[in-house]
Amino acid sequence: MxxxxxxxxxxxxxxxxxxxxxxxxxxxxxxxxxxxxxxxxxxxxxxxxxxxxxxxxxxxxxxxxxxxxxxxxxxxxxxxxxxxxxxxxxxxxxxxxxxxxxxxxTEGVQPLITMEDLQIVETVVRKDAKVIEQCGIVGIPPQDMHKVYCDPWTIGYDERFGSGVRLQQALMYYRPHIDDSQYTYPLDFCPIYNSDTQEIVHIDIPKVRRPLNTAPPTNYHAEAIKAAGGFRTDLKPINISQPEGVSFTVDGRTVKWQNWSCHVGFNYREGIVLSNVTFNDKGTVRPIFWRISLAEMVVPYGNPERPHHRKHAFDLGEYGGGYMTNSLSLGCDCKGAIHYLDAAFVSRNGDPQTIKNAICIHEEDAGILFKHTDFRDNSTTVTRARKLLISQIFTAANYEYCVYWILHQDGTIQLEIKLTGILNTYALNPGESAAPWGTEVYPGVNAHNHQHLFCLRVDPNIDGPNNTISIVDAVAAEAPVGSEENFYGNAFYAKKTKVETMKEGMSDYDGASSRTWEMANEGKINAYSKKPVGYKLVSREVPKLLPKEGSLVWKRAGFARHAVHVTKYSDEQIHPAGRHVPQTSGEPSQGLPAWIAADPEGSLVNTDVVLWHTFGLTHFPAPEDYPVMPAEPMTVLLRPRGFFTENPAMDVPPSYSSTPSQVAAKKQGLTGVVDSLSRLAFGGTAEKGGSKDA
Amino acid sequence: MxxxxxxxxxxxxxxxxxxxxxxxxxxxxxxxxxxxxxxxxxxxxxxxxxxxxxxxxxxxxxxxxxxxxxxxxxxxxxxxxxxxxxxxxxxxxxxxxxxxxxxxxTEGVQPLITMEDLQIVETVVRKDAKVIEQCGIVGIPPQDMHKVYCDPWTIGYDERFGSGVRLQQALMYYRPHIDDSQYTYPLDFCPIYNSDTQEIVHIDIPKVRRPLNTAPPTNYHAEAIKAAGGFRTDLKPINISQPEGVSFTVDGRTVKWQNWSCHVGFNYREGIVLSNVTFNDKGTVRPIFWRISLAEMVVPYGNPERPHHRKHAFDLGEYGGGYMTNSLSLGCDCKGAIHYLDAAFVSRNGDPQTIKNAICIHEEDAGILFKHTDFRDNSTTVTRARKLLISQIFTAANYEYCVYWILHQDGTIQLEIKLTGILNTYALNPGESAAPWGTEVYPGVNAHNHQHLFCLRVDPNIDGPNNTISIVDAVAAEAPVGSEENFYGNAFYAKKTKVETMKEGMSDYDGASSRTWEMANEGKINAYSKKPVGYKLVSREVPKLLPKEGSLVWKRAGFARHAVHVTKYSDEQIHPAGRHVPQTSGEPSQGLPAWIAADPEGSLVNTDVVLWHTFGLTHFPAPEDYPVMPAEPMTVLLRPRGFFTENPAMDVPPSYSSTPSQVAAKKQGLTGVVDSLSRLAFGGTAEKGGSKDA
CATH class of the missing domain: 3.10.450.40 (Nuclear Transport Factor 2; Chain: A,)
Structure with a gap:
């Protein structure tokens, strides 16, 4: 059989x-x-x-x-x-x-915690005598243990237990009613669970106890809002439709859209992986990226009180951005004409499992692509942009990460991540201050400061695999004001520092110089700019890793020490914090620090290189983020700079275009290629203008 | 009469x-x-x-x-x-x-150059004998003077001519055919025009001459693309419609949308001005901003060769962002259901003039507003966001600036600016290198490095006019790793530095600390966070002013020396580079530096203050930006942080919401409040999933 x-x-x-x-x-x-x-x-x-x-x-x-x-x-x-x-x-x-x-x-490692691993902990916790005892201490009677919940996390690393036993820490909560948000009722103690024996092996109990929050529930689900007075009723529908179908094709998992082509992969860990990304440049299919993905992330929390230091989730390496992905819904997660791809995984007992609609592929209007008006005669060309979004959303316990890989017609690839979901919370006593390590976002609810640091892995293939990385800074000319070379003091230029070795590739962000990183093919010169063809990494949300040098997070999340690392390509190097992340001590640091230490002086010039970029944000919670966080977006761009010899989006039909000679001859330009559905908000005609008083 | x-x-x-x-x-x-x-x-x-x-x-x-x-x-x-x-x-x-x-x-000043002032220069230039002579030198015969064009700029400041005579500099171009982009054919000399006498008073001639470019034209208008092979034909329409109308109301010029209300003003200079911006917080109308506008901008170019140092346009103060504004078109500039407002100005001879459809007001879908799924049972709430855009586009000779003031349901105000249009170009000889001060974007076409620096004026009114500004940095705790206060080294916090005086308010951006600026009302404490209610300026594109300290641009554009300045409110202080900007020498500097110098130590705490924020980008041109630039967006956010006591957007109806008890009872949650139009791209049903192979 x-x-x-x-x-x-x-x-x-x-x-x-x-x-x-x-x-x-x-x-x-x-x-x-x-x-x-x-x-x-x-x-x-x-x-x-x-x-x-x-x-x-x-x-x-x-x-x-x-x-x-x-x-x-x-x-x-x-x-x-x-x-x-x-x-x-x-x-x-x-x-x-x-x-x-x-x-x-493989000895001394713990592979990631699967959803199945997570699901079981709550059941065990509720039955554990010592947990029941602790619940009693904070004010939950034994008969209410069904109201006790936990978000099981990997233990991160705890030196008391090391790496030999597979552990989880149970972040404890309570729900007055099954539909109440548990994050309003964090419990102050933290059981530690052994996945192998399926039992609680320890409970971390704080010196200062914090009884169960007595504040009323605060919820955001529909039943709660309806009970509290209902939703606003003035939001009129915005309909988005594509009656003639979509502008992309999907062959297997290869997506072609406008001049782009790429393969859309997916795995348990990184989630979406784009491979063999190419652009058809007037008939020539030019490779740009061999593989791009979100390869790792870490979310360090900033409260030094034990055991909160263990809260620094590597959501990809410790849980899997694929394993945690949502099954998406038409009209909810994305609007318009959608193509979904499913994801297949294995279950603990070896059965294949499918997450339906794990990936969403769809187009969106993207505003103005380009416009210019000649002020002499108002001859105008205006062209609207379109973008293609390849997206997934994953739920990491309390948080959701919405990941959008966006292809633009102008050759730009954008990675947009929206953070939403619910803050991780901890108990706070009446009168106790949450500052400076957190914010009281609701009475008795302390949301700790944290960072979300993502590691984007870019394997460039800029007209071929042999590429060179440079650090590019916008700097003033050295010559002083009043000198002949810079008399009026206005000279400035792009200072390029070539990354010759892995050691030099460890580079930090500089907001003042608008630092970017260039990926170029020195073997291919742009006919116009006379410089190597290239793409630039443009990223503006690049906080410093705030856990200090030598700290536990610094040791475990080596990839987050610098905004950019560059390595020589190796098939084995996909995971910048290591293949197996849970319970790593960071001694020695796995992944990027180890790879770089192995050959810090090896040449990276004009060879097959990989660029690793850590970006993200520092989140000081506010009451506005509670009980559910409005989505906060952040963006990284991969932009062609000197890759093409002209604007590569001029083949997009304009909404309107007239030339000076057409204007002079009072001839109509090219009109309405894209849209004739738009209407005035309050009646009237476009010619009349929309003013009520007109 | x-x-x-x-x-x-x-x-x-x-x-x-x-x-x-x-x-x-x-x-x-x-x-x-x-x-x-x-x-x-x-x-x-x-x-x-x-x-x-x-x-x-x-x-x-x-x-x-x-x-x-x-x-x-x-x-x-x-x-x-x-x-x-x-x-x-x-x-x-x-x-x-x-x-x-x-x-x-008013003596010794020159008011801004109007469109009428600009329009006349080209006619004069074409007839001027010395200009005709120079055209001959670069290769244009006298009979082709009708093919000679110029973009007249204010002269900026030229110490040879001072401020007493009203001058413009004529950036010269040529068009082989009336419909060809002149920016491919820049001429190397620069006539200076006296607006009073309407004559050319001087011509700046470079030491090295650069004859007329011989490269073929490169154009982007529809006739050119059609002639070159035509547009792509695979772009299917995306229809956006609001069959039940819009969700905002307009009473005169007061716009109400969701919980927001604001007055939409407009003037010749700043363009859109939002006044008395308030938010209805559960029945209480709370003031947030008294007035916000783009108050000034400067575009310094980085080529030190004379007379390029004069290229540093103050597009608002020298020309007027209102005067240069486009008349917008339905379905081209914005899609959907649009409300337009017209703009009225005076003409040179005193007649009122109207620009129809100068301001566009419309709603857009804005993706996910918030989402959370309980991993235990997949109970989910997902709510889509809407945004309201109040926008204008203005054409400053070669460039266009698309300005979008965006209100979000979560209390955030976003200013998004998209740069498009055409690069300012200069002549380049065959074999000559454009580096390091520019890029050859097309044969014989040198596009100089430049910055776009915008000055956002924010007059906060955070629950009243008496506000306090603080600089907020994300920093690691001082305590070292291993110390009892920070044993694992993970502690970090938001370090606030209160701006006590105007001198202290001059502050720069720090990308590493993700610096933000807080506007708070110390007289009103958030009931939950226990901190003063406030909004934060979140801005990540904040390059240093690259013209050096003491340079002409540094002197004239004092507002651009720092990312933020803070001043005590004065009715007279609207224009950070001064009321009359053309031909200012910067000695002394007008506007912000003068106001601050007048009272550097005066207290700014808990009083009526104004925050001035300079942001933007440094543009090193690339061939991709030519012959027309794909729009490049940048964003500044004003975000509520501790202003509300909870997520203020929970009144927005969800797309889908189910609770744990509904899931347990296999009951349907709340579905389809917003959208039931979305479809699969390639047929099939949502339940089946969209995969072709399914």
Whole structure:
């Protein structure tokens, strides 16, 4: 039965029917096949991860260049399994050959915590005698234990327990009613849960006790708002529709839109992965990025009181941005004409699982793309922009992260992240001040200061894999005011500092010089600018990592020490805080610091490099963020600068265009290519103007 | 006849019919009345400006608080007129009393250059013998002078000519054909034009001559793209409509939307002005800003070669962001259901002029407002955001500035500016390098480095006019790693530095500390956070002024020396580079530096203050920006932080909301309040998911 199944899959994968793109995530069939193959030799393991072991870059680049002649890379599964006694196995399984390729017992690490791992903790907590005792101390009687909830987090790192035992910390809450937000009722103690034995092994109890909050509930769900007086009724619908359909095509998971093409991958950890991103430059398909993804993040909290120092979630490396992704809904998460892609994962017991509508792909109007009016005669061209959004939303316990990869017609790729959801909260006694490490956002509710630091991994492929990174600063000329070279003192220029080595690549943000980082191909010169073709990383929300040098977070989240790191490409280097993140001590630091330390002086010039960018924001909570946070957006841009020889969006039809000669001849220009539906808000005609008094 | 007219206007203004709001711009009738009144005593002047002399704040605050009992402030016109011999008069005219209040001859200044002032220069240039001679030198024969164009700029400041004579510099171009972009054919010399005598008084000729560019034209208008192969045809329409109308109301020029209310003013200079901005906080109308506007800007270019140092346009103070504003078109500049407001100005000869559709007011969908999913049961609330945009676009010769004042439901006010239009260009010889002060964006076309620095004037009224400004930095705790106060090194907090004096208010941006500026009312404490209620200025695009200290630009554009200045409120202080900007030498610096120097140590605590914020970007041109620039957006936010006691947008109906108890009972939550029109891109149903392979 298993063998028959394997043969079916192998036959399918060998390309006889609907061969998948080697970048494609593993399908449910492939996950099942991988599990079956593993089970033949390791019948008793539980599965943590079964995901695509991505094709090696060199092999894949050859294949992409000539898919008809180069053999298709094998489909290989990357497997993390957990055996008895918390043993961790890292393996790879060749799905074409139907066999295990590698299978290693990895000691001293803990793979990420899955949703299944999380779900069970609350049940255990409610039954634990010591937890029940602590609940009694803060004012919850034993018969109300069903009103006790917990958000289980990885323990981060706690030196008392080390890395050998798989642990979670349970952030405790209470709900007066099942529909009340528990974040108004944080409990002051923190049980520690052993995932292997499924029991509470310790409870962290603060010196100062904080009894259960007595403030009334504050909720934002519809029933609560209706009960409190109802919603506003003056919001008229805005209808967005595409009666002729969408302007993009999807072939498998390859999306083509305007001049763009890219493969939309997805995995348990990074979520969306864009591969082989190219732009059709007047008939020439030019590679730009080999692979871009959100590779890691960390959310350090700023309260030094134990055990809050353990609150510094690596939401991707410790939980998985894919595993936590939402199933999206038409008209709620995105409006218009939507194409969804599902996501397939493995369950603990090896069954394939599907999250429907995990990825949303849709177009949006994006305002003015360009406009110019000649002041002499009012001849005008105005063209509206369109953007393509490839998005997902994941829920990390209290928070949600809405991730939008946005392609623009002008060659820009934007990563926009919106933060919403609910603040992580802690108990506060009456009269106690939350300052300076937090804010009282509601009576008795202390929301701690925190940062959201994301690590964007960019594998540039700017007209080929051999690229060079430069740090670019806007600086004044050195020559003083009054000198012949700079008499009026107005000279300034873009100072470029080439990143020659990994050591030099560790660079910080400079807001005053509007610092950017350039990714250029020195082997290809722009015909007009006479400089190497390139893209720039433009990012303006780049706070310093606030946990101090040498701190626990600084050690564990090495990627966050600098705004940019640059490494020489390696197939093995995807995860900047390491492959297995939970319970890492940071001694030594995994991921980026280790890779850089291995060859700090190796040349990075004109070779295959990867740029890692840490950006984000520092959040000092305010009452406005509670009981649910209005979405706060932040943006990173990858902009063509000297990549094209002209504005690459001039092929977009204008809304209106007239030339001076048309104006002179009183001839109509080109009108209404895009929109003839717009109307005046209060009647009348466009010619008359919209003023009520007109 | 004049008197009769005056009586009509006075009667109208006295409030018998449709009394205007004292914040309203002057109507065409009022402009005509002001001109008629001036002409009675000064029959021979030309008009530069007739605009609203805004009611004094103290008087107007009293009136706003009790319009039924407090007398309506008089309608007063602020007049700038030019007499024979370039004499400049500044006057005020009381339109209710029908008389001139003040009338002063102002010596040594030049008022701004109007569109009429600009339009005439090209005609003069084409006929000037010396210009014709220079055209011949660069390769344009006399019979082609009709193909010669110029963008007239104010001269900025040129010490050879001083401030006594009203001058413009003519940036010269050529068009092979009337419809070709002249910016591909910049001429290398620069005539200087005397506005008073209407003649060319000098020509700046570079040492190195640069003959007319021989490259073929490059154009972006529709006829050119059609001729070059046509537009892409795969862009399907996105329809945006509001079948039930808009969600805002307009009473005169007072706009109410969601919980917001504000008056939308407009003047020749700042363009849009928002006054008396309030938010209805659960029935209590709370003042937030008394007045916000873009008050000034400067665009310094970074090429030190004479006379390029003169290229540093103060587009608002030297030309007027209102005077240069576009008449907007439905479906082109904005889509959906639009309300337009017109703008009225005076012409040189005193006639009222109207720009139809100068201001666009419309709503847009704004993605997710907030969302949270409980990972236990997938109970979810997701609410979509709406925003209200109040916008204008102005054309400053080659560039366009699209200015969007955006109100958000969560209490945030966003100022978004999009830069588009065409680069200012200069000639470049074959083989000559444009670096380091510019970029060759097309053969023979040198686009110089430049900055766009905008000055946002914010007159806060945070629950009243007496406010205090603080500088807020995100910083690590001082206590070292390993100390008892910060054992794990993760402590960080918001360090607030109160601005006690104007001297202390001169503060720079710090990207590493994510610096913000808080405007707070120390007399009103947030019930939850226990801190003064406040708003924060959040701005991330804040380059340093790159012209050096002591440079011409540094002297003239004092407002751009620091990211923030704070001043004590004065009715007279609206224009941070001075009332009359053209041909100011900066010795002494006008505007902000002068006001601060007058009382650097005066207390700013808990009093009526104004915050001035300079932000923008440094633009190193690239070929992608040519022949027309894709719009580049930048954003400044004014965010409530501790102003409200909870998320103020919870009254917005959700797209979907379910509670845990509804999920447990398998009951439907609240669905589809906002949108039921969204569809799958490629058919199928939402339940099935959108995958082609599903």
């Amino acid at each position: 298993v063998l028959e199944r394997l043969q079916q899959v192998a036959s399918h994968l060998a390309g006889h029917t609907n061969p998948s793109n080697p970048f494609d995530p593993l399908s449910t069939e492939e996950i099942a096949a991988a599990v079956a193959i593993v089970r033949q030799s390791h019948p008793d393991v539980f599965f943590n991860t079964v995901t695509l072991w991505e094709p090696r870059k060199e092999e894949m680049m050859r294949y992409v260049a000539s898919p008809e002649t180069v053999p298709r890379p094998h489909r290989i599964a990357d497997v993390v399994a957990i055996g008895r006694g918390s043993k961790v196995f890292d393996g790879t399984v060749d799905l074409i050959e139907g066999k295990i390729v590698t299978w290693d017992l | 004049v008197l009769e007219r005056l009586q009509q206007v006075a009667s109208h203004l006295a409030g018998h019919t449709n009394p205007s709001n004292p914040f309203d711009p002057l109507s065409t009738e009022e402009i005509a009345a002001a001109v008629a009144i001036v002409r009675q005593s000064h029959p021979d002047v030309f008009f530069n400006t007739v605009t609203l002399w805004e009611p004094r704040k103290e008087e107007m605050m009293r009136y706003v608080a009790s319009p039924e009992t407090v007398p309506r402030p008089h309608r007063i016109a602020d007049v700038v007129a030019i007499g024979r011999g370039s004499k400049v008069f500044d006057g005020t005219v009381d339109l209710i009393e029908g008389k001139i209040v003040t009338w002063d001859l």
